[in-house]
Amino acid sequence: MQLLSVLRSVVLVGAVLAAAPAAYAQIAPQRLALCAACHGADGNSQLKGIPSLAAQPKLFLENQLVLIREGVRDIPVMKGSLDGVSDAEITALAKYYAEKTLAPVPTDKDAEVFARGGKLAEGMRCGICHLPTYLGREQIPRLAGQREDYLLHSMQQFKNNQAVGRDSNMAASVYGVSDQDLNDISYYLARLTP
Template sequence: MHLSFSFGALLSWKAVLLAAFFSGLTSGAQAQNISAKLMRCVACHGADGNSQQEGVPSLASQPKIFIENQLVMIREGMRNIPIMQGVLDGVTDEELTAMATHYAALPLTSPPADRQQSLYVMGEKLAREMRCGTCHLPNYVGREQMPRLAGQREDYLLQSMRQFKSNQAVGRDTIMAAALYGASDDDIKALAYFMSRTTP
């Protein structure tokens, strides 16, 4: 017997699981509504919150408050992400909180197994010297409004740090521009490499 698989079937099962999850947090109608909204996130951020798309961050295991803040800023137009425009229109604060709770509780997949030791050590040294752990915690799992860096996609970390350094990260914490002041692009590459391969 051959089993067939389709992305549509995956989404259908995901919708059922999400509805079951949220039914324990809110009313049945609200649970269905929230799970339907979360289905919009699956295509880019992954069914389990672990992104497989270049330049798209993984949301799994991010701090709940961080996710909430980002969702509000995107909804209110304070953070401009073209592909996200309109996606959160009409989503209530309560629904955003439920979405953040969902993603914060999802487990993060293991980071890439390959490791270029010299680049990893360089990134580790830079992270220590630049005191990244002061805000993001020593194991880089993040806290409150500070994002988890450990295990995040390397390409997304690289893209974000370059935006911060060039003051292009509109709507995000400006302290990062100061934190990256004087860092070369090679430094940023090493930091992204190290963080992406660090196990939370």
Template sequence: MRHLTQIRWRLACGLVAAAICAAPTLAEDTPLSKRIKDCAPCHGPDGNSRTATIPSLAGQPKFFILDQLIFIREGVRPVEAMAPFVKTLKEDEIVALAEHYAALPPKSSDENVDPALVVRGAALALRLRCASCHLPSLVGQEQIPRLAKQRIDYMNEVMKAYRDGRRKGGDSIMAATVFGISDADILALAHYAASR
């Protein structure tokens, strides 16, 4: 009898452990799957944007996504188009979305990358020390975004917004880094980042 109880106990523990360790799947009717569907029209069903001036989320560092969703939800970084989607996000949903998008593989956009601008952008990135925060491969880290394979039009617009003081809730380090940089240089940096 005691042996049978031990077997049942071990079996129960094994089943509980298996349930805890099993990778969650996204059923069609889960709250997370609905949130992901809300993101897909702009950021792409696989997190890789095909929409002009909209960033790809695939492969972004988890903490970067967490920060941005919280900043947008709390109004620190006003993004009018996203406000209706993030205003009701709960903390656990933000974490789940960040983990989901961070785990997706980034893909190059459908934009044409100009090899001459890539060379020019590489020299500028070295001079501006982009790798000191974004890492040499521009994949980002912690709260620093991935620039590699990001959309050219998005990068071009964001760097100009930093330079011109239009990026609200933005990082002052980025504003200082691109201060005084020409539009042509910003475009070259965007091509370089997209090519990585």
């Protein structure tokens, strides 16, 4: 089943790249297909625990790809996937996903949990770095509309000092925050329309 998904991604990505501007000429079709197998051909992940890359700030994506390639940010399932990738291809990949449109956010909304998550995010001043709209900027990721499971997992990694190769300011930001509060914040952010 996974192989079939990868093959579909290769065909779809090949068609996209064939019609793409020259700016994407640096991207090897098999590289984009590899990314698409987990992150979605349009950058919108359908897989649990896998972040959506669509509409993330280009500089953030570029930085993360370099950190992963250089082994500073350790993501076991991505080990080796960026070996030998040039800086030019990383820049093209970052641009490609930054320009993709984010899929619509989940429509199911528990008003109480959503309000509580919004109040927590505001009180923790998440909007100072991620912007009040939570769209991110430069090297700061977009949180609005990101997968809820991925947001929760990431914040738990920061809280438990397991986010190796990632911004240490986040560890301080979630220090002492309860798991329930992290759940509520993730719920809120995942349902924010960018």
